[in-house]
Amino acid sequence: MSEKNKDIALKAWKVYQELAKGMGESAWQIRSIYFATAAGLIAYTYNSSSPILYLLVSILCLLFFVIESGYRRLQDQYIEKSMAIERTLNDFIANDEHPRFPQSIGTDVDTPSFKSLIKLFELKRIIFWLPYLVFFFLPVVLFLLDVKKI
Amino acid sequence: MISESTRSRLRVAIDDPDSYCSGAKRKQLQVTYDKLLDELSIKLFNEPCTNRMMFRQKINSTSNNSPVFISIKNMLRKQDSLFSKDYRDHSDEIKTFLTNDLDHFLKALNGE
Numbered sequence: 504m505s506e507k508n509k510d511i512a513l514k515a516w517k518v519y520q521e522l523a524k525g526m527g528e529s530a531w532q533i534r535s536i537y538f539a540t541a542a543g544l545i546a547y548t549y550n551s552s553s554p555i556l557y558l559l560v561s562i563l564c565l566l567f568f569v570i571e572s573g574y575r576r577l578q579d580q581y582i583e584k585s586m587a588i589e590r591t592l593n594d595f596i597a598n599d600e601h602p603r604f605p606q607s608i609g610t611d612v613d614t615p616s617f618k619s620l621i622k623l624f625e626l627k628r629i630i631f632w633l634p635y636l637v638f639f640f641l642p643v644v645l646f647l648l649d650v651k652k653i
Numbered sequence: 654m655i656s657e658s659t660r661s662r663l664r665v666a667i668d669d670p671d672s673y674c675s676g677a678k679r680k681q682l683q684v685t686y687d688k689l690l691d692e693l694s695i696k697l698f699n700e701p702c703t704n705r706m707m708f709r710q711k712i713n714s715t716s717n718n719s720p721v722f723i724s725i726k727n728m729l730r731k732q733d734s735l736f737s738k739d740y741r742d743h744s745d746e747i748k749t750f751l752t753n754d755l756d757h758f759l760k761a762l763n764g765e
Contacts, residue, residue: 579740579741582739583741586739590733593706593733594730596706596710597706597709597710597713597729598710598713598714599713599726599730600713603730622742625740625742627740628740
């Protein structure tokens with residue numbers, strides 16, 4: 504029975520890892536699409552002499568941030584599930600008499616909440632939010648300074 | 654079973670868990686905890702604790718079911734929260750570990 508439980512835990516852990524990895528890759532794709540678009544748009548705006556277009560980069564920044572943060576929050580939930588299984592596996596390795604199991608094993612996750620969005624702004628996650636922050640304010644500064652090709 | 658300096662350092666952390674959830678004090682607590690395991694390992698198995706998991710395996714393989722051993726087993730089960738490094742906030746888990754598992758162990762050691 505114990506061996507069977509160990510197999511179940513291992514299989515569930517692999518599934519959670521794959522899901523978390525998939526979410527992470529999607530988030531990075533969204534991020535790279537935004538930064539490529541933003542860089543192109545800034546260059547175009549500079550050449551076109553219409554600084555108002557800079558603000559489009561900031562608006563896009565908000566939209567892409569919302570999409571990526573959704574994926575990140577889903578990824579966080581799968582990471583949490585994966586960690587719960589890691590506790591089980593560690594208990595097996597430690598020859599624990601009664602290994603801890605999560606309440607249930609499943610791939611269902613909660614809808615990303617506003618509270619989890621706020622958590623993404625922690626200092627620990629600066630790599631996530633700092634580029635968006637820069638790309639939100641930089642176009643505004645460029646617009647206010649009326650930066651354009653003379 | 655453990656030295657007075659280790660016991661008093663752990664007691665300070667248990668009495669003020671909020672301060673020991675992050676930063677330099679958390680690192681101090683980690684070092685003190687490792688020292689605790691080392692002292693326990695020398696006392697119980699006549700060898701220093703080089704690996705927390707292996708120490709846990711040894712403890713779990715003993716058939717001793719005294720209150721002290723049960724509290725050690727429970728403490729070792731939850732020790733991971735003290736050393737977690739991921740993005741999540743571990744303050745609540747560390748507080749629970751200190752005020753529940755570690756405190757119970759020290760009390761069991763005192764025979765309370």
